[in-house]
Amino acid sequence: MKIQNIEFVGLRTPLPSPAVFSWGTAEERNVGLVRVVLSDGTEGWGETSVTFPLWSLEERAATVRGIAPLAVGSRLESTDDIARIASELIRSTNRLRLLWSATGISAAIGAIEMALWDAWGRVQGRPVWEILGGADTDIPLYAVGFGGSPAEVADTATGLLEGGYAAVKIRAGFDPEADVALIDAVSAVAGDRLYVDVNMGWTRLQASEMIPRLNPFGLGWLEEPLSRDDREGLRALRDLAEMPLAAGENCYSESELVALAESRLVEVLMPDLARVGGLGAAIAGARAARANNQGYSTHHYASDIGFAAMATMCAVVGNPRPILRDVSPWPIRSELLSEPLRIEHGVARPYAGAGLAPAPQPHIIEEHRVL
Known part of the structure; x- marks a missing residue:
């Protein structure tokens, strides 16, 4: 063939x-x-x-x-x-x-x-996870993609946590005072089940000023505080941060991802299958993280085809930290697939059918196709 x-x-x-x-x-x-x-x-x-x-x-x-x-x-x-x-x-x-x-x-x-x-x-x-020797297992999720005022975000976070999500994530890297106010409000209801993602939005100086202000909140992790290629800066922050650091979604090769794991500069490695080179590269990175006594949390911010691939990886490697589930209103995320994924009460299971994911629906592709 x-x-x-x-x-x-x-x-x-x-x-x-x-x-x-x-x-x-x-x-x-x-x-x-x-x-x-x-x-x-x-x-x-x-x-x-x-x-x-x-x-x-x-x-x-x-x-x-x-x-x-x-x-x-x-x-x-x-x-x-x-x-x-x-x-x-x-x-x-x-x-x-x-x-x-x-x-x-x-x-x-x-x-x-x-x-x-x-x-x-x-x-x-x-299923691909079965071919690769994985297990049909529960995969905990964290929720991201909700906004509003600090009080509104805190209320939404409360509902998501009560609904079964293992954690919630909010974005930072904007105005420092607004960031701290938002984190203060959400951490009051989420505690260490709050993750904060800076999306590489800080300079070294900004990070060195912000991290001491965030340490008292006891965050579950602080994600991508610096540019993906600033390993020396990350090393300096490692000594400053009292919360776990997370990074890796913007590694674009297996060697780069494995090197980040082996550097032990982060406590949580975040392979993104859709960026790093596919399933094999992401699995190698996650296994390197586990070999270096780190956690891993797969990352995917697009449709449920990629999410299903992410769940497959977790079923193969096993024991992930909570993985990303985008809960923002975007109907095509799930409507694209010919059958729904197994996601309920903040927990996912890998796709049980043949392949990585259900096939996409032709009429959804036809409706939204531009290329």
Whole structure:
């Protein structure tokens, strides 16, 4: 059996209300999918990370179309072939990664690799987590994607925690006084079940000023306080922070993710399958974290195709910290799939059908497709 075709499918939908991050505001959201078709007609679907900027959808479409010919025609007869194809794509694009965009290329390869796993699971008639020796297990979730005044956010957090979510996460990296006021309000109801994500929004100086102010809140973790490449700055913060630090979602290669785990600069490693290069790279990073006595929490901020892949990874590696569940109003997240995922009362279980995730619904793709 061979890979017959690789196609990029780009969707875009308006948001009911803008999503605000320390690096910008999004009024629309993208979904970047890759469809692989095998020579026997089997399809597999993967997802890439195209949240922001909005034009990343066009960039990723061009990247997937550019590298797809390197994989089309390749043999797919075992799980080893998936790893081989992904490795060949990485090796074949090494110079291009240096000349242009390592991030976009890794994210494109990750979507292709996920689609290959999905297709292989369908060929075998088994869930991918089962093929990889994983277990059908409960996966705790934390909720993110809700806003309002500090009092409103605290009320929403209370409801989510009472509804079964293991934790809640809010975003910071804006005005320092507003950040502290929000954290104060939510920590009063969440305690150490509150995670704070700065989205790389602080300089070293800002972080050194803010962390002592946040230490008394006893946060569950502080996420991405600095730029992804500032390891020395992170090392300095490690001595300053009394709360666990989390990072890794913006690692764009297996080697970078594993190196972060082995540095022991964070207590929680956060692999993002749609960015780091796919399921295999994310599993390697999570296993490196566990080998270095760290926790891991997979990251995915897009549709439920990628979420299902994230749950598969957790079923294979086992014992994750709570993982991200976006609860913001965005109907396509779940409507895209032909059947709902197993998520109830703040707990997920891996997809029980063949492949990585339920197949997307053609009419939803048709309604929102822009590329």
